Amino acid sequence: MSNPQNKPSASNWFRWFDPRRRDVGTYAFILNRITALGLTLYLFLHLIVLGQLAKGPEGYDSFLKLIDNPLFLFGELLVIAAVLIHGLNGIRIALTSFGIGVSTQKQLFYATMVVAILGSLVFAVRMMIG
Amino acid sequence: MINDWTVTFLVYRQKGQGPAHFDSFKLDVNPDEYVLDAVERIWSFHDRSLTFAHACHHSTCGACGMRVNGVEKLTCITPIRSVTTNGGTVKIEPMRNFPVVSDLVVNTGIMYRRMDVVGHHPVLPLAQEPAPTPAKPPQKEDLDTIRLADCIECGLCISACPIALTTPAYLGPAVLAGAQQHGVDGNRSLLELVDCGDGVWRCHSAFECSAVCPSNVDPARKIMDLRKQVIRARIANLFRRD
Numbered sequence: 001m002s003n004p005q006n007k008p009s010a011s012n013w014f015r016w017f018d019p020r021r022r023d024v025g026t027y028a029f030i031l032n033r034i035t036a037l038g039l040t041l042y043l044f045l046h047l048i049v050l051g052q053l054a055k056g057p058e059g060y061d062s063f064l065k066l067i068d069n070p071l072f073l074f075g076e077l078l079v080i081a082a083v084l085i086h087g088l089n090g091i092r093i094a095l096t097s098f099g100i101g102v103s104t105q106k107q108l109f110y111a112t113m114v115v116a117i118l119g120s121l122v123f124a125v126r127m128m129i130g
Numbered sequence: 131m132i133n134d135w136t137v138t139f140l141v142y143r144q145k146g147q148g149p150a151h152f153d154s155f156k157l158d159v160n161p162d163e164y165v166l167d168a169v170e171r172i173w174s175f176h177d178r179s180l181t182f183a184h185a186c187h188h189s190t191c192g193a194c195g196m197r198v199n200g201v202e203k204l205t206c207i208t209p210i211r212s213v214t215t216n217g218g219t220v221k222i223e224p225m226r227n228f229p230v231v232s233d234l235v236v237n238t239g240i241m242y243r244r245m246d247v248v249g250h251h252p253v254l255p256l257a258q259e260p261a262p263t264p265a266k267p268p269q270k271e272d273l274d275t276i277r278l279a280d281c282i283e284c285g286l287c288i289s290a291c292p293i294a295l296t297t298p299a300y301l302g303p304a305v306l307a308g309a310q311q312h313g314v315d316g317n318r319s320l321l322e323l324v325d326c327g328d329g330v331w332r333c334h335s336a337f338e339c340s341a342v343c344p345s346n347v348d349p350a351r352k353i354m355d356l357r358k359q360v361i362r363a364r365i366a367n368l369f370r371r372d
Contacts, residue, residue, distance in 0.1 A: 006224065006226060006227070006228065006229055006230045006236065007227070007228070007229045007298065008227045008294055008295055008296060008297060008298040008300070009296065009298070010296050010297070012295045012296050013296050015292070015295055016292050016295070016296070020200055021199060021200040021201045022201075022338060022341075023337065023338055023341035024337075025335065025336045025337030025338055025340075025341065025350075026292065026336050026337075026338055028335075028336075029292060029334060029335070029336040093335045096335055096354060097335060097354060097357060098354065098357060098358060098361075099351075099354045099355055099357070099358055102350065102351045102354050103351070105335075105337055105350075
């Protein structure tokens, strides 16, 4: 009789995020999930911010003052980086999902990450300049 | 002359419904021996109750798939040198995503049944092999099969797949690769089996199946090709009158 341990189970979801000893494809898989969760969280935060508009100009202005600090700016940069990573990796997955570039999927991932990092740096510089 | 290495083997143990634990065995090994050789030596000289599966010792039967230091390996072709260093540790566990029968042995029955359902041919004539670039082209003109491009049904790909980890109903890489090999054209029951949420569309492109496959099957590429087959069949069905 076999032991039920070790069987597939939805409760194993946390093991998706274990990158140890895995290959490049898993790194891309993990990054896509982390950025998706981050962007979903951001969407809720964004809706909360927009909800401040209902409190009138004063409420919105005071909220903008609250978030005008380096920590929130860094958070915005993370959002931009997540959009770039998730979007570009999504294009890679869409292509490979239909047989385009499957044999070069690792190189495609590296290329998309280089573009995402460069794009994030450009946004970071623009944020610092003002 | 190659000096022996001293290596500690941490071996997963589990009997029946009992709790899992690791037993430690320190061995002097030739680093060019294979991991399976060490497992056999542990069984021969240290613990006769250790259970593990093996048969051919040359990567044909697919019986000795295990996780070695967290990575799916066919242990009969995995040199100890490639997974540790002198004085190092090798952690040996059963494959994931299959129920443990005993110690390092898992029940891969569900995979075999599914492979049967999709009509997978364990050995395919060379002329029918769809792989565009086999890793080792045949050297002899009279060789009519290309064994190493065929699935040996070891289950390593299913163990490595993150989606198979969480979705018991997912057919898995080996089965979908078998379906691609068989082809869904004109096979409505196979099309219905793979064209569903737990079939070809469940793959999330982690490509771990192809990374660990010891037979150059490249299941990820075959899954992507199967998607094209499914879409072609769907379009063809739009214009079919029956």
